[in-house]
Amino acid sequence: MTMIRLARMTLPALLLAATGLSATEARAETRTDFKVAWSIYVGWMPWGHAAETGIVDRWADRYGLTIEVTQFNDYVESINQYTAGAYDAVTLTNMDALSIPAAGGVDTTAVIVGDFSAGNDAVILKDAESLEEIRGRSVNLVEYSVSHYLLARALESVDLSERDVSVVNTADPDMVGAFQTPGVTAMVTWNPMVAEIAALPDANIVFQSGQIPGEIIDLMAASTAALEENPDFGKALAGIWYETAALMVSDTPEGAAARAAMGAASGTDQAGFEAQLAATRLFDDPADAVAFVTSPDLAGTMDRVRGFLFDKGLLGPVAASADIVGIELPGGVILGDPGNVMLRFTDRFMRMAAEGAL
Amino acid sequence: MRAINIRPGRGTALVLGLLPFAALAVAYLAGSALRLAENPSDKLLPALTTLAASIDLLAFTPDRRTGDYLLWADTAASLTRLAWGLGIAASLALVLGLLAGVLPVMRALLAPFVAFVSMVPPLALLPILFIVMGLGETSKIALIVIGITPILIRDLMLTATALPREMIVKAETLSASSWLIALRVVLPQVMPRLIDSLRLQIGPAFLFLIAAEAISSDAGLGYRIFLVRRYLAMEVIFPYVAWITLLAVLLDLALSSLRRRMFPWAEVGR
Known part of the structure; x- marks a missing residue:
């Protein structure tokens, strides 16, 4: 009998522990520990490089944070882990941000628009x-x-x-x-x-x-809740990105070394990496990224993307229309259901970078 | 009384047997309720109503794009592949296992090679199969065949060589030829074992099938799971996993009853 009772009590706990998904997390007053997931792609290589060369730690220290950066070999797995709550931020495309975390009810903010695919x-x-x-x-x-x-x-x-x-x-x-x-x-x-x-x-x-320029966008997105708890997390991400991106495009020996390192890390070499970079519209200048994300074209792009996702049944089996998930754009425009905004584009942190306010 | 002598009655045994299932269900429901309380759109442990709606959509509603009933189309595609794979593997195993079991020369020829090949991890061959045989049905069926045939052959060989020597000698004294002995003495006695071996290989066969479907396919149970995995659509994955398990159990029961019906005499002493 005791065995049975014990089993009844511990099994649910075991199941939850095994999946690593404890539903309630103890939260400190202001969180200072954050976890970031990224995967191999030309526009995301700066994150790995920044983690390796100490740029991440430098910006984290500046805001009194600890930021752990983890590379995933499987892109989808990194998004799934983020959606399950194991990570606070992840690198992903605009389309996947809408269909995986946002459609899964994880309120997600695009902190950085890193690039869009222009031939990749x-x-x-x-x-x-x-x-x-x-x-x-x-x-x-x-x-x-x-x-x-x-x-x-x-x-x-x-x-x-x-x-x-x-x-x-x-x-x-x-x-x-x-x-x-x-x-x-x-x-x-x-x-x-x-x-x-x-x-x-x-x-x-x-x-x-x-x-179709500007339609396949690569983002660094963070959970809106994490950003609300400590906006310094967003600032640190912006700081890391623009410092590394500037290094990546610079025509200096350091820049070349960085490109060679990122090329090697993504299974090619400096020349191969630069060829991929040429097919990428990288936003190394925050002002360009702000202009891109505040342009009215973004609404058109996201409208097309959500139409595609709805058509494929990826906004959930019960979705009656593409409006089911709300998308907030800079300036307060909302596509879809305003009561269920789960994906937010913001120029907040990129603008700070552009204005040198980080 | 010693613990080894406590035997549960019929009712108790039933309750005990159901207990792990009940515990799993309770754990799932509790976990699901907890996560859904925090985030109503949570996808990881969907509520029963979501699962039911999803099953209805998969099994009883035609797909918006293709007009197919997804679950049935996937099941048909997967079971066809599985049937081909199991069928080819069983036929190969029967012929080669019997040859090697009956003829010492064939055994000397085949046994070391089969033992060696049976140690090759089939999944490691998958990339090669896809290049050599293309991405179509052939490579998927081939993976199942490569994965389970060596084990079936070895098992049949062992069964054939373990037959009482006296039985063979007796047949010889009755002037049976090698062919007749293989056909009338050995074959009937290894057939029940082949079916049992096949039952044990259903699990691995499904494993290989799903691995192959995950890499490239346009229909199939494994295909669907790996497709919607991209969207963390557990409301699809859970029913599919349960369905695959059920199919495997049914296949096992069907083979078991086939053996009993075809070889009732082999039940003696079981």
């Missing part, structure tokens, strides 16, 4: 020169990723729809190998795979993200 994502056809020839082919891509969005936009541009192709979900590490098998004739993926596949003799890039 591409539609590649085998033995075909024009996008129209994609009709009727099976397209290998990571379903529901920005690649899928890019495909939808590409098809739209030539008056086709997803009904005209069939989509095959394929894991991103296998893209390069898959393209070389005879059955694969169309693919949508991102760098560094795009560069490797494009180098194959029969591969042609027929559509790329530079043709």
Whole structure:
């Protein structure tokens, strides 16, 4: 009997502990410990570099914080961990921010708009020169990723729809190998795979993200609750980003060394990394980022993105329309349900950086 | 009384057997309620109503885009692959296992190689399979076959060699040929064992199937789980996991009843 009672009492606790998701976290008066997750991508390499070279610690000390930066080998896992509450901030795209944490009820703020893809994502056809020839082919891509969005936009541009192709979900590490098998004739993926596949003799890039500039945005997003508890966390993130980004683009030996290090860390070299950087519109100047995020175009982009997500059923099975998740834009404009704002774009911290107020 | 002599009655045994299931359900409900109280949109441990709505959507509502019933389409795709994989593996194992079990020359030829191959981790071969056989059905079925055939062969070989020597000698004295002995003495006695081995390999077969579907596919149970994993859609993943488990249990029961029906004499002494 005691055994049974013991089992009844401890099992739920064990289950919760095993998943590492204790529902209630003890919170200090003002939090000073924060955890940041990032994954390998050209526009996010500065975070790893900043952690390695002590830039993170320097900015954390300045605000009296402790910031732990963790690299994930699996992008989706890093977002899932953030959504589950194990991390306070994560690197992700505008689309994934809306469909994973925001649709999962985790109020998320885009602290930094780091870059947008201007060629890093591409539609590649085998033995075909024009996008129209994609009709009727099976397209290998990571379903529901920005690649899928890019495909939808590409098809739209030539008056086709997803009904005209069939989509095959394929894991991103296998893209390069898959393209070389005879059955694969169309693919949508991102760098560094795009560069490797494009180098194959029969591969042609027929559509790329530079043709929809500013729609695939790479962010450093933090939980709104964490930022409210201690806004210095947002300031530190901005400080880290702009110091590292400036170093990354600088035409100095230090800049070259930083690019070489980031290239090596992402499995290529300095030249390969600089080629990827060329296909990225990096916001190393905070004023540009502020201008981008406050421009009315962002509302149009997010409206398209949420329409795509709703169409694919990714805003939840019960979503009646794309309005279910509210998106707040700088200046107080809200797309969707104002009572359920879960994704916020703000120029607050980037503006501070632009004004030298960090 | 010693603890080893306390035997539960029928009713007690039933209650005890259900207890772990009940504990799991209670733990889930408590965890789900706690997390949902904090964040009503939490995706990790969805409420029962969410699960029910999701199951309804997956199993009983046609998909908006394709018009398919997702759960059934996925199940059909996965079970087809599984059937091919298990079927090919069982046939190969029967032929090779019997050959090696009956003929010492064949045993000398095959046993070391099969023992060696059975130690290759099949999942490590997956990238090679995909390059060699493409991303289609062939590579997925091949992974299942590669994963379970060596073990089936070894098991059949052991069963065949463990048959009482006297039985073979007796057949010889009755002037049976090697072929006849294989067919009439050994085969009937290894068949029940093949079915049992196959039952034990259902778990690994599902593992290989799901691993292959996770990497590249456009339908299948593993495909769906790894697809929605991107969206932390536990309301899809939990029902799929439960469904896969149920399918495996049913398959196990079906094979078990097949064995009993086809080889009732093998039940003696079980």
